[in-house]
Amino acid sequence: MSELFPRKQVMGFVFSLVLTAAALTVYFLDVSFAVGMTILLATAFIQAAVQLVGFMHAGESEDKVAIYANIYYGIAIALVTIFGTLLILVWDM
Amino acid sequence: MKTDNSLPLEYGTEQNKLNILGFWIFLGAEVMLFATLFATYFTLEHRTGSGPAGAEIFEITPVLIETILLLTSSFTIGLGVHAMRLGRKNAMMTFFAVTLLLGLAFLGVEIYEFTHYVHVGAGLQVSAFTGILLTTLGTHGAHVTVGLFWGLFIIMQVKKRGLTPETANKSFIFSLYWHFLDVVWIFIFSFIYLKGMM
Numbered sequence: 001m002s003e004l005f006p007r008k009q010v011m012g013f014v015f016s017l018v019l020t021a022a023a024l025t026v027y028f029l030d031v032s033f034a035v036g037m038t039i040l041l042a043t044a045f046i047q048a049a050v051q052l053v054g055f056m057h058a059g060e061s062e063d064k065v066a067i068y069a070n071i072y073y074g075i076a077i078a079l080v081t082i083f084g085t086l087l088i089l090v091w092d093m
Numbered sequence: 094m095k096t097d098n099s100l101p102l103e104y105g106t107e108q109n110k111l112n113i114l115g116f117w118i119f120l121g122a123e124v125m126l127f128a129t130l131f132a133t134y135f136t137l138e139h140r141t142g143s144g145p146a147g148a149e150i151f152e153i154t155p156v157l158i159e160t161i162l163l164l165t166s167s168f169t170i171g172l173g174v175h176a177m178r179l180g181r182k183n184a185m186m187t188f189f190a191v192t193l194l195l196g197l198a199f200l201g202v203e204i205y206e207f208t209h210y211v212h213v214g215a216g217l218q219v220s221a222f223t224g225i226l227l228t229t230l231g232t233h234g235a236h237v238t239v240g241l242f243w244g245l246f247i248i249m250q251v252k253k254r255g256l257t258p259e260t261a262n263k264s265f266i267f268s269l270y271w272h273f274l275d276v277v278w279i280f281i282f283s284f285i286y287l288k289g290m291m
Contacts (some may be wrong), residue, residue, distance in 0.1 A: 012141055016168075036288070051275060052276070055272050067114065074122070078128030
């Protein structure tokens, strides 16, 4: 039975729950906007990395380089889209 | 067909490897799709018109339940793929079924949440904010709905044909999709709900 629950995945799950609890501090504690966003950015991106590397096995095959290049490209375009939009339409720079 | 036995079954053939790489490229495109939704959300989140703001309608309890359900389902499908690699067909199908049940529960809570929003006057057409909020959440929810049917068909095929390079490949690709839905939810949870309630 225990062979069905590999340590790596159980630890990944527990770590994800801890990160979720850490993110919840911005709701339950009285933090400033800047501190809150810093906490959320950290917990969200670490948790996404746990999923991609730990659960989705992004680096296990010979296509590792192509898969990581594709993920980084997707994230880069996503960040340019989001922060480009914020710069022009919200922060008015 | 040449099968490489040094790798897990789902990578066993050239076609299988290309399917997995191709699906990663699809997920890259999905990242960009959700990026445009988030960009629009951040632009419109304060354009509430005469409708309610996020802080007035978001409730922590259902959001937290949804988060735990999806996070746990992402864990159980990971266990499903692990069981598949051990050749444990029944354990794998059980983990996949548990995953889908958790996904169904998630969808149930989300549907409750949507009816609640409409009930408190935050329907799709009320303001720019409610429009983009429900579009973003709805796009994620639609992905979960598709995943439920896809996963059901995967389980049926594994039951019928057993673990072959083809069914293992399909199951693994479905697990990538399901994990990805949890990744998107992490960002919705953090930057729509928690940021809105902060």
